[in-house]
Amino acid sequence: MPPLVLLDFDGTITTADTLDALVAAATARRSASLPALAPGTWDAVVAAFLADYDAHVAAYRPAEADRRTVDEELAFLESLKPVEQMSLARVDVSGVFAGFGKGEFEGFGQEAVGSGEVKVRGGFGGFVGEVMRRGAGVGVVSVNWSGEWVRGVVGAAGPGQGVDVRMVNEIRGLEGVIEGPEGFEGTVVTAGDKLLAARKLVGEWRETGGGRDGVWVYFGDSATDLGCLLEATLGVVMADGAQSTLLKALGRLGFDVPHVGSYVGEPGLVWARDYEEVVKSRLLERVSWA
Secondary structure, eight states, rough: OOOOOOOTTTTBBSSSSOOOHHHHHHHOOOOOTTTOOTTTHHHHHHHHHHHHHHHOOOOOSSSSGOOOOOHHHHHHHHHHHHHHHHHHHHHHHHTTTTOOOTTHHHHHHHHHHHHSOOOOOOTTTHHHHHHHTTTTOEEEEEEOOOOOHHHHHHHSOOOOOOOEEEEEOETTTTTTTEETTSSSSOOOOOOHHHHHHHHHHHHHHHIIOTTTOEEEEEEOSGGGGGGHHSSEEEEEEEOTTTOOOOHHHHHHHOOOOOOOOOSSSOSSEESSSSSHHHHHHTTTHHHHTO
16 A cells, blocks of 8 residues: 655745745735734744744753753653744734735745745655655645645645645634644644644544555654654655754754665655655655555
């Protein structure tokens, strides 16, 4: 049975985080019927988040250099939840996403790819097409704020039809409030949330034909992907080089992560720069369980 393939979005499908591009798109198209945003509104939201984040990291123990186990690292990542939730509340209050109707953010995502403002990692479209050709399921699990935006980017970058984008937050209503995915309790903001969302998709897939022990592959690039990468049968770290922040963190936790070019079909972890390397490695053919 072909595996289920789940992917993070920002920095994994795309080459970099896209939240600034999402905000820029919303700001540029803000309805004239709404009050103008005060100068510096978004900068204030970002500054408040960074101040909270830096203060939390400075006070947290054990400190990064002293965290040597997966449990310690996941506990730290989960401890960031109040910081992330406060940030979402500030975004809601700012009104940055107010006034948009259903489907508009999907269009913004398509336009962002077309203009080059958002770039996807090389070979993504071909990779997704190959996964689908083999009959595998494809889904996205992300802490991004807009599933519509993600859907627009994915659709513009490759065969978006058939990619499951349910496990992404959404900007809902004319008030532009960020809410969690339908059928998911709360918003997706931490590594733990992403793991719960991934488990939901994996569970559904196994119940509908993937088999009780059906395996799954996860692609991610950042700390919020740690739980998913380690629980998946195969975790693929997307990184611009061998010294990425996530690869260094995995090394600190005792994991040796080889390049995908040396992959021979065993469960575990590998890393790749883009999807061209993944396809070239024949990963989809080499997975011994496919």
